[in-house]
Amino acid sequence: KRHKFWETQPVGQFKDIGDSSLSDGPIEPPTPLSEIKQEPYNLPSSYEWTTCDMDSEETCMEVYNLLKNNYVEDDENLFRFNYSKEFLGWALRPPGYYPSWHIGVRAKASKKLVAFISGVPARIRARNDVVKMAEINFLCVHKKLRSKRLAPVMIKEVTRRVHLENIFQAAYTAGVVLPTPITTCQYWHRSLNPKKLIDVGFSRLGARMTMSRTIKLYKLPDSPATPGFRKMELRDVPSVTRLLRNYLSQFIVAPDFDETDVEHWLLPKESVVDSFLVESPETHEVTDFCSFYTLPSSILGNQTYSTLKAAYSYYNVSTKTPLLQLMNDALIVAKQRDFDVFNALDVMENESFLKELKFGPGDGQLHYYLYNYRIRDALKPSELGLVLL
Numbered sequence: 001k002r003h004k005f006w007e008t009q010p011v012g013q014f015k016d017i018g019d020s021s022l023s024d025g026p027i028e029p030p031t032p033l034s035e036i037k038q039e040p041y042n043l044p045s046s047y048e049w050t051t052c053d054m055d056s057e058e059t060c061m062e063v064y065n066l067l068k069n070n071y072v073e074d075d076e077n078l079f080r081f082n083y084s085k086e087f088l089g090w091a092l093r094p095p096g097y098y099p100s101w102h103i104g105v106r107a108k109a110s111k112k113l114v115a116f117i118s119g120v121p122a123r124i125r126a127r128n129d130v131v132k133m134a135e136i137n138f139l140c141v142h143k144k145l146r147s148k149r150l151a152p153v154m155i156k157e158v159t160r161r162v163h164l165e166n167i168f169q170a171a172y173t174a175g176v177v178l179p180t181p182i183t184t185c186q187y188w189h190r191s192l193n194p195k196k197l198i199d200v201g202f203s204r205l206g207a208r209m210t211m212s213r214t215i216k217l218y219k220l221p222d223s224p225a226t227p228g229f230r231k232m233e234l235r236d237v238p239s240v241t242r243l244l245r246n247y248l249s250q251f252i253v254a255p256d257f258d259e260t261d262v263e264h265w266l267l268p269k270e271s272v273v274d275s276f277l278v279e280s281p282e283t284h285e286v287t288d289f290c291s292f293y294t295l296p297s298s299i300l301g302n303q304t305y306s307t308l309k310a311a312y313s314y315y316n317v318s319t320k321t322p323l324l325q326l327m328n329d330a331l332i333v334a335k336q337r338d339f340d341v342f343n344a345l346d347v348m349e350n351e352s353f354l355k356e357l358k359f360g361p362g363d364g365q366l367h368y369y370l371y372n373y374r375i376r377d378a379l380k381p382s383e384l385g386l387v388l389l
């Protein structure tokens, strides 16, 4: 399939696959500030650029509504991601964020927000190379403006604004195959509320299974099994950072989190992110950690239910508690918090618990990409330690 736009970009090209003469690292050298286009790219005449101030309740609402009505749907168009306003405020304003990377497109006449793309800064390690990157996310064009070729110009504009901050690499995911994935992940789902999931068409009743048998199959204890399992608190940031940095060092691509990053990305935040740790009752050492983020989906066209409450596995570390037991405790607390389903990718060591904890495979794949950075051989999902929102 021809990728008119991506064949012009500094990304691994399909024709390069297997070419061992190419070395790992940046594909193009940094562009000197003087050579970076100083003014925004041209939009079709009836549209204009806008920078979305995520500190403004009104603008946050505009971005929220655009995504709620026009963002990613599942393959059967039964569900659409419904990121909350609080989640977007959190995801888009990490330490050191650039307001100019929250880019919108408005219709000149109505001033309506019709498209959005975002970047946030992140330090990402690829093998032994820690690189300042932009994590690109939430690319969304209003359904009525599709195939006007707006996406390529929005990608070029966010790239230009990232370059202006002297950053020349990026990371992003997509459900579609583009040149060229660094890895391709399978997603898995663990039912927590099987009756609702079957009612809304997310899951189907298994062959030779009754509804009551299915409810019993996914039943979980009322409380976690691990002694010392508790919510993470601010005072835990140093020990969680140590635990996480050590754990992530085993993966080929992973975030290079410091305490400031951990405080932002992993401290519990109501309806946004939940995180727990195991503090040994004897030694008070923090030995394990698990976390998941809250990403509801709108249920399209169901009379009874409007929202699917989904938890997405985030970062998990086990050094004393078996990962299987730690993740079962994560399922238990997710069920306690009324999540309908717990989702996970087959990244890091997740494959070791998915089947045993009764996750079922999803019907799609999530591809990971790096911009202007070559990793010669594609990774296995188990070699990837990066979870994007």
Ligand SMILES: COc1cccc(CC(=N)NC(=O)c2cccnc2OC2CCNCC2)c1
Binding pocket: 072, 073, 074, 075, 079, 080, 081, 173, 175, 187, 188, 295, 297, 308, 310, 312, 343, 344, 345, 362, 364, 366, 388, 389
């Ligand atoms: C259940 O509602 C859905 C609404 C829209 C799309 C999908 C399927 C899908 N595309 N799922 C994922 O991409 C996915 C499945 C498991 C874990 N993380 C995921 O995506 C994350 C990370 C990438 N950005 C979206 C959220 C499901």
